[in-house]
Amino acid sequence: MAIIKNKNFSKSYLPKATPQNGDTFQNCNFAQVKPHTEIFNGITGLKFVGCNLLNCNIPPDAKKDDCLHLHKLYCSNIPGHKLGIDECLEDCIHKIDSDEIRIDGQLIDKVNHYEDKIVE
Amino acid sequence: MATYYCDPDANGNDDGSDWTNAWETFQQAADNVTAGDICYCRNTDTLTAPVDFDTNSGVNGTGYCKFIGCAADGSVDGTRFVLDANSAAAQCILSSTVGLIWLENIEMKNATGSGYDATGQSDNWVWVNCISHNNSNHGWDTTGCYAHDFIKCQGYSNTDSGFYLASQARYFLFLCVAYDNSDNGFYIYANQSTASHCITHDNGADSGDRGFGMNYHSQVLNCIADGEVEGIYLHNEPVRIYASRITNCTEGIDFNNNVGLCGWNLFHNNTNDRANPAAWSSVGLDAAYIQDESETNTNLDDQDADDGYENLANDDFNLKPGRTYNGDGSDTVGLNIGS
Numbered sequence A: 001m002a003i004i005k006n007k008n009f010s011k012s013y014l015p016k017a018t019p020q021n022g023d024t025f026q027n028c029n030f031a032q033v034k035p036h037t038e039i040f041n042g043i044t045g046l047k048f049v050g051c052n053l054l055n056c057n058i059p060p061d062a063k064k065d066d067c068l069h070l071h072k073l074y075c076s077n078i079p080g081h082k083l084g085i086d087e088c089l090e091d092c093i094h095k096i097d098s099d100e101i102r103i104d105g106q107l108i109d110k111v112n113h114y115e116d117k118i119v120e
Numbered sequence B: 001m002a003t004y005y006c007d008p009d010a011n012g013n014d015d016g017s018d019w020t021n022a023w024e025t026f027q028q029a030a031d032n033v034t035a036g037d038i039c040y041c042r043n044t045d046t047l048t049a050p051v052d053f054d055t056n057s058g059v060n061g062t063g064y065c066k067f068i069g070c071a072a073d074g075s076v077d078g079t080r081f082v083l084d085a086n087s088a089a090a091q092c093i094l095s096s097t098v099g100l101i102w103l104e105n106i107e108m109k110n111a112t113g114s115g116y117d118a119t120g121q122s123d124n125w126v127w128v129n130c131i132s133h134n135n136s137n138h139g140w141d142t143t144g145c146y147a148h149d150f151i152k153c154q155g156y157s158n159t160d161s162g163f164y165l166a167s168q169a170r171y172f173l174f175l176c177v178a179y180d181n182s183d184n185g186f187y188i189y190a191n192q193s194t195a196s197h198c199i200t201h202d203n204g205a206d207s208g209d210r211g212f213g214m215n216y217h218s219q220v221l222n223c224i225a226d227g228e229v230e231g232i233y234l235h236n237e238p239v240r241i242y243a244s245r246i247t248n249c250t251e252g253i254d255f256n257n258n259v260g261l262c263g264w265n266l267f268h269n270n271t272n273d274r275a276n277p278a279a280w281s282s283v284g285l286d287a288a289y290i291q292d293e294s295e296t297n298t299n300l301d302d303q304d305a306d307d308g309y310e311n312l313a314n315d316d317f318n319l320k321p322g323r324t325y326n327g328d329g330s331d332t333v334g335l336n337i338g339s
Helices: A011-016 B026-032
Strands: A003-005 A024-026 A047-049 A063-065 A071-073 A095-103 A106-114 A117-119 B003-006 B038-041 B044-046 B051-053 B065-069 B081-084 B093-095 B101-104 B106-109 B116-119 B126-128 B131-133 B140-143 B149-151 B154-156 B163-165 B172-174 B177-179 B186-188 B194-196 B199-201 B210-214 B218-221 B224-226 B230-234 B239-242 B245-247 B251-254 B260-263 B266-268 B272-275 B287-289 B309-311 B316-319
Touching: B003 B026, B026 B038, B026 B051, B026 B065, B065 B081, B065 B106, B199 B210, B210 B218, B210 B224, B224 B230, B230 B239, B230 B245
Parallel strands: A003 A024, A024 A047, A047 A063, B003 B038, B038 B065, B044 B081, B051 B093, B065 B101, B081 B106, B093 B116, B101 B126, B106 B131, B116 B140, B126 B149, B131 B154, B140 B163, B149 B172, B154 B177, B163 B186, B172 B194, B177 B199, B186 B210, B194 B218, B199 B224, B210 B230, B218 B239, B224 B245, B230 B251, B239 B260, B245 B266, B251 B272, B260 B287
Antiparallel strands: A071 A117, A095 A106, B309 B316
16 A cells, blocks of 8 residues: 655656555646546545546545545637647637627627636 | 734634634735735635735835744744635635735645636735645736746646746746646746746646746746756747756757757756757857857766756755766755755
8 A cells, every 4th residue: 555645647647657456645646638537447445635636537435635626628729728638619618708800890800718617 | 014813713803913813714814914014824724715815915115915824833934824725716816906915835725727816917926935736727827917936935736837927027936846737837938037946847748848938038047857848948038047957858948949048057868958959059049058168168968877866756856965957066056945
């Protein structure tokens, strides 16, 4: 039952984590780009303390204490968005509003505003 | 010039007058402390909404609005006051209008956005011995602000960057560490900024993730970049990079075809020590020695047998005895900040 501290297992670093049953992670980053990414399926008795578990589904019997744990659906229409997310349509669920640019009443351009969404 | 107290565990008159009657939320402290005042804070404030600094600024000549974390007995010994967003509050601290704020011994964590999110007129903030971690965006996120100082602060395990200092200018970071963030360590798009005696290590693995990203007229001095995709990246020019160790990175310095003035740096075990351009040049000034090929300048490539750190596996970046930043024995300063 090892204690693994201060490691970055986020995104493509996840395969570097190879826990055994009963291991404890302290202050580790597991953040993933897609909501409900399964991590460590089949490993039992894991404990997460002070970890970043954004977009992670941890094993059902795992314990967590003082962790960030929520799911966020990133929008590919936002400049500089994270790599590896699904491509969004222009009218996606992330759209907040639009600014229409008109000259002499003529619609010249439309600028859409988006935000990443926290999801269940 | 009053002294106030904040303790979410207090159960008195809630007027901030002493520890017994301390304010029970940090929002009350932010709303009531004025220029020259000090508010001592202890224990943990579990947030359901960001603490919004939108009322009082410090004043030149009168002083900062100061907030200082304390131990349980009220002593100032480096123990941090905790702002826990608890995966519920969007930020721990939010600001768009006030300046000259001093925060010391503060921990921010578990925000659904960034630990600290500042825009607009939030200028001249000072952060001492503060931590921002496990946030869903950045540890610190500033846009449109001027002149933040970070002394001995850490940003780690955030989902984006440890320090995302997007604009405007004059940020100063000393003895700071950014590590294990999903994207960047220090993403500094603000001009005229300095990182001195700072460490970045083991941040994001994607193309474009970087340890130090620096903008116009900025400096990286006596710093360490280790285990990054891009140890140091030049958004724009010129950037001065002196007496720094750039180790175990994919690209040590990516000049991005900008002017980087470099001297007394050490490169070790990077896939490519330099990129865009890879070759030193003093003609095109893309990647220039401070003194072209002089004997006093030692941008050394792989001169040491190992990376020279005390215990890299445990993130101890203090240098082994006799090891130096630049490898030529002229510099024996240790960072002693670890992570």
